[in-house]
Amino acid sequence: MATCLGDAMFPQAVKGTVKLLRRLGHEVVFPEGQTCCGQMHVNTGYLREAVPLVRHHVDVFEPVAHGEWDAVVAPSGSCTGCVRHQHAMVARRAGDEALAERAEAVAGRTYELSELLVDVLGVTDVGAYYPHRVTYHPTCHSLRMLRVADKPLQLLRAVRGLELVELPDAEVCCGFGGTFAVKNGETSTAMLADKMRNVLGTRAEVCTAGDSSCLMHIGGGLGRLRTGVRTVHLAEILASTEASQTPAAAGSAGGVRDEPAEAQR
Amino acid sequence: MSTTHLGMPAVRDDSHDTGLPTYSPAGQGNLRGATSFPKAAHEKLLDTQLRRNLGKATGIIRGKRAGVVAELDDWEELRLAGSAIKADVMARLPELLEQLEENVTARGGHVHWARDAAEANRIVADLVRATGADEVVKVKSMATQETGLNEALAEQGIAAWETDLAELIVQLGHDAPSHILVPAIHRNRSEIREIFLREMPNVDPALADDPRELAMAARAHLRRKFLTAKVAVSGANFAVADTGTLSVVESEGNGRMCLTLPDTLITLMGVEKLVPTWSDLEVFLQLLPRSSTGERMNPYTSTWTGVTPGDGPQEFHLVLLDNGRSAVLADEDGRAALHCIRCSACLNVCPVYERVGGHAYGSVYPGPIGAVLSPMLTGISGPDDPNASLPYASSLCGACFDACPVRIDIPNLLVQQRAASVESHPRPTAQDLALRAAAVAMSSPGRFAAAEKGLALGRLVAGRKGRISSLPWPLSHWTDSRDVPAPPAETARQWWARTGGNDDEQEGRA
Amino acid sequence: MSGAREEVLARLRAARDAGAPRGGVPPVPRDYHRSGSLEPGGREVLDLLVERVEDYRARVLCAGTDDEVAAAVARCLDEAGSRRFVVPADLEQGWRPRIGDRELVEEHPSAPLTVPELDALDAVVTGSSVAIALTGTIVLAGGAPGQGRRALTLVPDHHVCVVRAADVVETVPEALARLDPSVPLTFISGPSATSDIELDRVEGVHGPRRLDVVVVG
Numbered sequence: 003m004a005t006c007l008g009d010a011m012f013p014q015a016v017k018g019t020v021k022l023l024r025r026l027g028h029e030v031v032f033p034e035g036q037t038c039c040g041q042m043h044v045n046t047g048y049l050r051e052a053v054p055l056v057r058h059h060v061d062v063f064e065p066v067a068h069g070e071w072d073a074v075v076a077p078s079g080s081c082t083g084c085v086r087h088q089h090a091m092v093a094r095r096a097g098d099e100a101l102a103e104r105a106e107a108v109a110g111r112t113y114e115l116s117e118l119l120v121d122v123l124g125v126t127d128v129g130a131y132y133p134h135r136v137t138y139h140p141t142c143h144s145l146r147m148l149r150v151a152d153k154p155l156q157l158l159r160a161v162r163g164l165e166l167v168e169l170p171d172a173e174v175c176c177g178f179g180g181t182f183a184v185k186n187g188e189t190s191t192a193m194l195a196d197k198m199r200n201v202l203g204t205r206a207e208v209c210t211a212g213d214s215s216c217l218m219h220i221g222g223g224l225g226r227l228r229t230g231v232r233t234v235h236l237a238e239i240l241a242s243t244e245a246s247q248t249p250a251a252a253g254s255a256g257g258v259r260d261e262p263a264e265a266q267r
Numbered sequence: 268m269s270t271t272h273l274g275m276p277a278v279r280d281d282s283h284d285t286g287l288p289t290y291s292p293a294g295q296g297n298l299r300g301a302t303s304f305p306k307a308a309h310e311k312l313l314d315t316q317l318r319r320n321l322g323k324a325t326g327i328i329r330g331k332r333a334g335v336v337a338e339l340d341d342w343e344e345l346r347l348a349g350s351a352i353k354a355d356v357m358a359r360l361p362e363l364l365e366q367l368e369e370n371v372t373a374r375g376g377h378v379h380w381a382r383d384a385a386e387a388n389r390i391v392a393d394l395v396r397a398t399g400a401d402e403v404v405k406v407k408s409m410a411t412q413e414t415g416l417n418e419a420l421a422e423q424g425i426a427a428w429e430t431d432l433a434e435l436i437v438q439l440g441h442d443a444p445s446h447i448l449v450p451a452i453h454r455n456r457s458e459i460r461e462i463f464l465r466e467m468p469n470v471d472p473a474l475a476d477d478p479r480e481l482a483m484a485a486r487a488h489l490r491r492k493f494l495t496a497k498v499a500v501s502g503a504n505f506a507v508a509d510t511g512t513l514s515v516v517e518s519e520g521n522g523r524m525c526l527t528l529p530d531t532l533i534t535l536m537g538v539e540k541l542v543p544t545w546s547d548l549e550v551f552l553q554l555l556p557r558s559s560t561g562e563r564m565n566p567y568t569s570t571w572t573g574v575t576p577g578d579g580p581q582e583f584h585l586v587l588l589d590n591g592r593s594a595v596l597a598d599e600d601g602r603a604a605l606h607c608i609r610c611s612a613c614l615n616v617c618p619v620y621e622r623v624g625g626h627a628y629g630s631v632y633p634g635p636i637g638a639v640l641s642p643m644l645t646g647i648s649g650p651d652d653p654n655a656s657l658p659y660a661s662s663l664c665g666a667c668f669d670a671c672p673v674r675i676d677i678p679n680l681l682v683q684q685r686a687a688s689v690e691s692h693p694r695p696t697a698q699d700l701a702l703r704a705a706a707v708a709m710s711s712p713g714r715f716a717a718a719e720k721g722l723a724l725g726r727l728v729a730g731r732k733g734r735i736s737s738l739p740w741p742l743s744h745w746t747d748s749r750d751v752p753a754p755p756a757e758t759a760r761q762w763w764a765r766t767g768g769n770d771d772e773q774e775g776r777a
Numbered sequence: 778m779s780g781a782r783e784e785v786l787a788r789l790r791a792a793r794d795a796g797a798p799r800g801g802v803p804p805v806p807r808d809y810h811r812s813g814s815l816e817p818g819g820r821e822v823l824d825l826l827v828e829r830v831e832d833y834r835a836r837v838l839c840a841g842t843d844d845e846v847a848a849a850v851a852r853c854l855d856e857a858g859s860r861r862f863v864v865p866a867d868l869e870q871g872w873r874p875r876i877g878d879r880e881l882v883e884e885h886p887s888a889p890l891t892v893p894e895l896d897a898l899d900a901v902v903t904g905s906s907v908a909i910a911l912t913g914t915i916v917l918a919g920g921a922p923g924q925g926r927r928a929l930t931l932v933p934d935h936h937v938c939v940v941r942a943a944d945v946v947e948t949v950p951e952a953l954a955r956l957d958p959s960v961p962l963t964f965i966s967g968p969s970a971t972s973d974i975e976l977d978r979v980e981g982v983h984g985p986r987r988l989d990v991v992v993v994g
Contacts, residue, residue, distance in 0.1 A: 004759045006709065010719050011752065013759035020768045032763040038709040045663055047685025048702045054710040091679070095686075146665035175618045179662025186660060187744030189308050192318075192622045193662070194748065222749030225734055284780065286787030288795065320975070327976040344809035351805040358802045361789040374959070380782040432982065433973035449973055456974050478974040482982050489983065494892050494932075512958045520931065520969035520984020527927045528892060538789065545958045549950035550809070552964075556912075560972060563829065564912035567984060568964035569927075575961050577886050578919045578926035593788035597795040 003063065003076035003085075003112070005214070006038035012214040015077045018237035019115060022128060023075070025241070026119075031071060035062040041084035044092055046181045053096045056089045060104045067107035073122060074112040077237040079144025079212045080180075082114040087147055114144055115237055116153040116212060126156045132242045133163030136234075137206035139197070139220065141213040142175050154212055154236055161239060167204040171196070178219035194223045202229060212236045289382070290646035291591030296384030296414045297443075298591070298645050300629015303656040307627035320455045321624050325615045328449075331561025332612060332670070338563070339553070348550045350674040353606035356541050357596060363508040363541050364587060370511025374573020376583040381535075383590045388419035390586050391500060391533055395425050398531050398582075400497045404489075406515060406525045407431035408502025409609055410535045410588055412444060412631040416500065427500065428492050430521035432485050439466040445625030445633065447611040448559050453624050456481065489521070499525035499580070503536040504608070505551060506585075509544045512572045513585065516555055518565050526569050532580035537588050539596075539605040551608060554672035559610035591644030600683055604640045606673045613667035613677060619660055628660065629653050635667035639680040647684075647691040655691060658684035712760075722754035729753030813947025815910065822910045822947050823992060826940075829913030833967020834980050835988040843871030846939055846993050850874045850902055853937045853989035859900035863890070863933065865925030868904060872923075872939055872993075884929060886920070895928060900935035901985075908945045909952045912966060915940055915990065916952060919961035927961055936985040938965070942994030 004016045020030050040055030066074050076082045086109040093102035119125050138158055144150045158166050177183065177193025184190075197220060201209050209224070211217050214235055221233030291298055300307065311317060336342050356363060368378040381387035387410075395403055403420065405411065405427050417427040417438075429438040436451035437444050440462040444450030451459065460476040467488050474484055501522070505514040513534055515522045526532060542548060556565040574583050596602045614620045614634030625633035630641035638661060642654040649655065658681045661667075667677040692699060708718045729735045735751040737743070745751065757765070815822040827837045838849040851874035854862060863882040864873060873881070882898060884890055904923030907916045915938055917924045923939075930936055946952050956962060969984030980986070 006715070009759040010722060011754055013755050013757065013762055016759035017762065017768075024768070030768060032759075032768060034760065034763070035712045037712055037715040040706075040709070043702055043706055045682060045685070046698075046702060047658070047682065047687075047689040048699075048706065049682075049686040050690075051703055051706040055706060058710045088682075142662070142664035142666075146669060173666075175662045175664035175666070177618070177662060179664065182659065182662045183749075184741055184744040186305050186308065186619075187747060188305070188312050189619055189622055189660075190662070191748040192312055193618050218752065219749060222745070222751060225750045225752075226736065226748065284784045286784065286791060288788050288792040324976045331976075341809040344806070347806050348809055351803060354798070354802050355805060358793065358797065360793055361786050364786070364789070380785045382781050382784055386781060430983070431973070432971045436973070449976065451973060452976075454974075456977075459974055478977045479979045481974055482971050482979045486982055493983065494896055507958065510958045518969065519971045519973075519982035521982070523927065523931050523963065524983055527931055538785070546950070546953055549811075549953045552953075553809075553949050562966070563832075564909070564914045564964065564966040566833070566966050566968065566970050568962075570958060570962045570964075572959050572961070575919060577889065578961055579928075587785065589785045589788060593785070593792040596789060596792035599796045599798055602792075602796045 003039070003074050003081065004032065004036060005076055005078045005081045007214050007218070008077055011218070012235065015214050015235035015237045018235060018241035019075065019077045022237060022241040026123065026125065026128060033062050039081045039084045040092070041081055041088070042180055044084060044088050049092050049095055052092050053098070056092050056105060057101055059085070059089070060101065060108055063108045063112070064104060066111045067104070073118060074108065075115055075118045076112070077115045077212065077235060078214065079114045079141045079148055079150065080215060082112055083143040083147035085109050085112045114148055114150060114212060116150050116157055117148065120153040120156060127160035128157060128240050130161040130240045130242050131163050131244045131247060132161050132239045133247065134208050135165040135167060135206045136208045136210055136239065137167045137169045137201060137204040138172070139169055139176060139201070139209055139211040139216065140172055141211050141216045144212045145173060150212070157236070157240060158210070164239070167206050169204055170200045176216050176220050178216045180215070183219060194219060198223050198227070198229070201231060207231060209233050210236050210239055288593040288597035289589070289591070290594045291644045292383050292385070293645070293648070296590065297412060297631045298641050300653050302629070303653050304627055304660040305656060307629065308623040311623040311627045316455070317453055317624055318622065320453055321621055324449065324452045325621045328561055328615045332558060332615065335557045335561055335563055339557070345550055345553055346672055346674050349554050349672055350606065352542060352547050352550060353673055356539070356543060357602050357605060359543070360538065360541070360596060363543060364538055366508040367506055367511060367541060370509070371573055371585055374511055376511070376573040376585055379584060379586045381586055381588045381590070384414035387414045387535055387586055387588050387590070388416050391416060391535060392420055392423045392425060394531070394533050394584050395420065395498050396423065398498050400425070402426040402428065402496070403498045403500050404428050404430050404492055404496040404525050404529065405434070406499065406501040406517065406522045407434045407450070408500070408535065409447060409631060410502045410537050411500060413590065414535070414588070416535065428489070430489050430493070430525060432482060432519060435485055435489070436462060439463065443626060444631065446614060447609050447632070447634070453626070493524040493528060496525070496529045498531045498533065499529040500533045500535065501525055503534050503540055504555065505548060506536060506541050507545050507548065508541055510572055512545065512570050514548065514568060514570045516565050516568045518560065518567065520567060523567055523569055526571065527579050529580055531582040531584070533584045533586065535586045535588060537590070538592050555608055555610055558612040558670070558672040594646065595640070595643045598643065601643050601680060603675050604636065604643055604680055606675055607636050607640065608673060610672055612670040612672065616666040616670045618664060618666070619662065628657060630657070635661060635677045635681070636675065639677060639684050642684050642687065647688050649691050649693060650696055652691070655688040658688055716760060719758050719760070722758070725754040726756070810948055811950045813911070813951060815947040817946045817951065818943045818994070822945050823942055825947070826908055826910035826913065826945050827992065829910060830967065830990050833913055835967045835990055837990045837992060840991055840993045843869070846872045846991055847874050849991045850937050850939070853991070854879065854900055857900065857935050857987055859935045861898050862900040862902055863895070863898050863929060864902045865923055865929065868902065868923040872902070872904070884925060886926070889926065892928070892932065895932035898933045900937060901930050901933040902937045902939070903930055904939050904941070906944060907952045907955050908940045909949055910945055910947050912949065914952070914964050914966045916956060917963045917965065918956065921960065927963060930963065931984060934985055935987040937989045937991065939991045939993055942992065
């Protein structure tokens with residue numbers, strides 16, 4: 003599950019996930035019919051409009067419920083959260099019990115990346131190398147919807163060369179909240195300011211998380227102020243090895259994401 | 268929700284007697300502000316003193332709560348029990364209310380019923396007038412704030428004296444409460460000192476801004492009132508159906524003063540504040556103090572059952588208030604909002620509340636629970652209804668659910684109320700059209716990929732900087748403070764189609 | 778008025794059915810501690826009570842015999858400078874301090890003191906019904922022996938409360954099980970307090986500003 007944001011805006015998180023899982027010896031399938039889980043619609047209150055998105059998602063990923071694949075993985079806590087905690091609700095609310103049950107079957111085998119690695123595959127050391135000072139922001143939906151707890155931290159602690167710095171008030175929301183960032187842009191910015199203050203206080207050069215959306219928000223603020231801190235998805239760090247660490251891959255200080263400069267060349 | 272229950276009676280929004288679940292009538296009480304949340308928040312975010320006061324106070328209370336909750340190894344079991352007891356109450360609410368009424372009446376109390384805020388206020392005013400009194404002392408009560416009782420009594424020539432310290436600060440400051448538990452949380456000590464100096468007769472002009480001195484000034488100010496008051500008005504934290512017992516949970520002793528010394532006690536209570544049995548209180552008397560003030564137990568909890576000869580008020584009236592609660596009860600998911608025991612833990616952990624404060628919500632019920640309860644009680648009349656904006660006053664971070672002692676799934680209720688907000692639109696708004704179009708585009712891979720071609724435009728806008736710093740409205744709300752990365756040269760889908768996921772090392776390094 | 782009653786009940790009945798959970802309402806899980814692990818009245822539960830009551834900045838004295846109770850009560854009154862004190866007429870005789878230069882007022886249910894009379898007193902000495910060690914709470918039952926009516930323990934500014942060891946339980950559920958809700962109950966956890974100014978706790982507002990507890994047995 004690439005997620006719409008990962009597909010369109012942050013393909014490096016998707017690529018990182020693919021690369022990592024292949025390195026660990028797993029076969030990865032990218033169902034090309036996939037689009038979007040509908041989270042934006044659901045969380046903005048467009049529950050009726052979300053029904054076709056849920057149906058489409060279930061159609062595309064249903065092979066996992068039939069055992070054709072072992073698991074669906076997404077490099078996103080909030081998209082996984084939407085699939086697991088909202089899809090069946092959306093279907094039931096529309097009176098489609100059959101769709102709700104299909105959605106539950108798919109959701110039962112859908113995992114956020116750190117859950118898949120730690121809980122399902124039983125690995126914490128994925129053999130990654132990432133020689134940077136990093137702080138980790140636990141995104142709200144991974145923390146409080148999926149309860150991934152410290153799984154991402156377990157993974158990060160095992161990364162060679164990585165200096166992990168604890169983020170103060172880590173569990174407080176960064177202020178993204180999907181359309182909240184636009185509909186209540188000023189309150190969102192006030193929350194972002196505090197998150198950035200805490201990130202900057204760590205003196206980390208990289209802020210990581212399990213959701214490209216929250217990273218887009220935090221990174222968008224860090225970049226605007228030219229803070230010299232960049233945001234990198236957890237999947238990219240875990241995919242990283244000695245071989246992939248070239249000076250160019252250290253990334254731009256723009257703070258928005260790891261590789262935009264290279265991608266442009 | 269409303270779309271699936273075909274047999275559900277329509278919720279009514281007028282005050283005719285239809286016997287159907289009914290919203291709180293528009294124009295009554297204090298459940299709806301004058302402006303939308305984002306507009307109100309705009310003002311509040313500029314108030315640096317407010318930000319400091321709120322940040323400090325909520326930080327302290329979060330710490331205290333976390334400490335006393337961690338002491339109990341059965342906290343989760345208590346939450347589960349509390350949630351289930353309240354679900355049971357909702358399933359039997361009319362029967363339990365009748366049982367309560369019977370027991371209160373048997374013990375010499377009088378029970379009154381109010382359809383809405385105006386009726387509740389009228390009942391209380393009539394009861395006060397019947398005693399011949401022209402003033403009442405009041406215990407802090409959300410229900411009377413909700414109905415706007417003080418203003419209604421003032422219209423009848425009856426003075427209402429708030430006796431809780433924070434309510435007193437709010438009343439003397441001609442202000443509105445901004446928090447369920449600490450209504451003056453938006454004020455700091457020096458602001459409170461100024462209010463006291465300005466508004467309290469006979470106050471020592473040398474009054475310092477030390478909290479103890481300020482509290483003592485309030486004690487001196489109110490003591491004469493307590494000792495001479497003939498009528499008190501209270502709310503209730505709990506009512507026990509099988510015994511007819513009422514309960515008020517407090518700290519200062521102002522509650523005990525009001526519940527004990529006057530001749531007449533009038534208690535106004537929302538119909539949902541019931542528990543079925545006396546022993547059910549064993550759950551809530553543990554959940555409430557630890558969640559609200561962050562104490563193992565609050566200094567004083569009073570319980571009383573009807574009238575006790577020779578002890579306390581010899582006349583007791585209980586007013587049971589609907590004011591929209593029937594409409595909330597009619598909603599299968601939404602009725603969980605009626606489980607709320609008004610502890611305010613969700614306010615204290617909410618990053619939105621912490622930054623804007625309670626006034627931005629307009630309603631007397633602020634914070635996460637208020638953002639769902641207020642629109643559920645009033646209904647949402649359309650896109651311009653200020654309460655339509657409340658369910659969006661959250662980033663859905665979920666901290667409120669974790670803090671809620673009765674496990675109300677507030678994030679889910681926020682989403683459901685957003686749906687109610689969207690579905691109240693008589694005509695599609697610009698946002699409706701945009702999201703409908705997006706849903707069409709996103710439910711087919713072909714259309715989605717086609718839409719992604721538009722990303723090239725983003726790359727053009729970003730230019731050589733690799734970032735976008737300015738977008739047109741409404742996305743300007745994003746770029747006001749945040750950049751947007753330039754879209755990548757290749758989407759993940761294109762990358763997979765081109766490489767099968769195999770050449771990630773070369774890609775991007777070329 | 779009866780119109781409102783019937784209307785509200787009709788609305789609630791319709792709403793109860795309209796919003797009924799499809800899966801029904803599950804039974805209430807009561808997996809929390811309904812009794813403590815400490816024996817009521819035992820040493821450990823008393824120690825816990827003392828620690829928790831002191832946490833609220835109340836004073837706690839322990840006594841073994843009635844004479845020691847009387848002496849402890851006298852000490853509490855003297856240290857606070859409370860000269861005129863009131864007791865319910867049925868307060869244990871053995872707990873009463875020697876009068877000395879103090880002034881004792883007894884309140885009989887048949888002749889209650891007026892509020893100004895109560896206000897003119899320095900202190901009140903009472904017994905109690907139940908104490909909860911875990912939360913440092915003492916419960917007074919209106920009209921129960923030695924506990925008087927509610928106003929008696931409210932208006933005087935100093936409350937000396939005697940707690941019998943046998944009445945001390947560990948948890949809230951154990952306490953509620955021992956209490957009769959038909960009489961007015963007052964749960965007291967330390968002196969009155971407020972945190973309404975910047976969440977800064979101040980002890981002593983409208984209720985008694987000083988609480989002394991004497992644990993006996």
